[in-house]
Amino acid sequence: MSTVTLTINGQEVTVPAGTTVLDAALGAGHFVPTFCHDPAYPGYGGCRICVVEIKGARNLPASCVTAVAPGMVVETDSPAVMEARKTILELMLANHPVDCLTCEKSGDCRLQDYAFRYDVKAPSFGGDKKNYEFDDTNPYISREMNKCILCGKCVRTCQDVEERAVISFAYRGFKTKVAPALDSSLAESACVSCSRCVSVCPVGALGYNSLSGKARVWELDKEQLTCTWCEAGCLFDLVRKDGKVIGVAAKAPGDGRPLCLKGRLGLELRYNDEPLKPMMKKDDEFVEVTWTEALGLDDIMEKLK
Numbered sequence: 001m002s003t004v005t006l007t008i009n010g011q012e013v014t015v016p017a018g019t020t021v022l023d024a025a026l027g028a029g030h031f032v033p034t035f036c037h038d039p040a041y042p043g044y045g046g047c048r049i050c051v052v053e054i055k056g057a058r059n060l061p062a063s064c065v066t067a068v069a070p071g072m073v074v075e076t077d078s079p080a081v082m083e084a085r086k087t088i089l090e091l092m093l094a095n096h097p098v099d100c101l102t103c104e105k106s107g108d109c110r111l112q113d114y115a116f117r118y119d120v121k122a123p124s125f126g127g128d129k130k131n132y133e134f135d136d137t138n139p140y141i142s143r144e145m146n147k148c149i150l151c152g153k154c155v156r157t158c159q160d161v162e163e164r165a166v167i168s169f170a171y172r173g174f175k176t177k178v179a180p181a182l183d184s185s186l187a188e189s190a191c192v193s194c195s196r197c198v199s200v201c202p203v204g205a206l207g208y209n210s211l212s213g214k215a216r217v218w219e220l221d222k223e224q225l226t227c228t229w230c231e232a233g234c235l236f237d238l239v240r241k242d243g244k245v246i247g248v249a250a251k252a253p254g255d256g257r258p259l260c261l262k263g264r265l266g267l268e269l270r271y272n273d274e275p276l277k278p279m280m281k282k283d284d285e286f287v288e289v290t291w292t293e294a295l296g297l298d299d300i301m302e303k304l305k
Helices: 021-027 079-093 110-117 153-159 196-200 261-271 298-304
Strands: 003-008 011-016 073-075 141-143 167-170 177-180 206-208 220-226 235-241 244-250 279-282 285-288
Touching: 003 021, 011 021, 021 073, 079 110, 153 167, 153 196, 196 206, 196 244, 235 261, 244 261
Parallel strands: 003 073
Antiparallel strands: 003 011, 141 206, 167 177, 220 235, 235 244, 279 285
């Protein structure tokens, strides 16, 4: 395997050819912030928060889509890089609700973490703000599009599953948003409530209705479980507060694993003492159903009678 040697923050680093500057920097122990980057879906380079300074380059390239080169000299925290990252954060916050005191994602929000790290206390830009309605029409997933930073991770993970691709980017410019077909609500779409999108969202734009208002992030403990409902072996987290299971959350999927509502509901029924009543869409509306119907066990139960 051919290798490339470069210098990152004064440290000589040797990595396999084709490695991105981001991976080389992270592997060498240097911090580089990311929003849109996902190891399962590399090569996007949309948010630009991961910019670095490369000697001789005309601009500050996004490290997640820039391959290393022999003799490359990289600075991940130069004054120009720090200024660029602060400006990017200020632009994001200019159109982002600053309600961290009550946001469900507070304590586990990359935008909040990076604003603290780079000392961005308030937006520095004025102008119009988006004012989308809160979408809780789906009984399992809530969408607060005013908090969306357009990183595209939810879009890519949804489109990674064959014949799913429920959401995509809609409109252009300032009006760009993530939405189902025809900009409908999530309940009106073909969403199967698998929660892949929720598992990869870096901010508070997507959440679980079942966990809403139950705890702050730092009060929670998580235990990873492998779903045995089928052979896919999808990963879920049991979410506990004070030792009691209060919900089940999807893990960041990757590897094309589909995730499904049935697996998550099955784990809810098994481990949660107070699971929410299952809902299924019938005639384009969500209605309450029995657990056997939600888990697809009606035929088996009928045969056992």
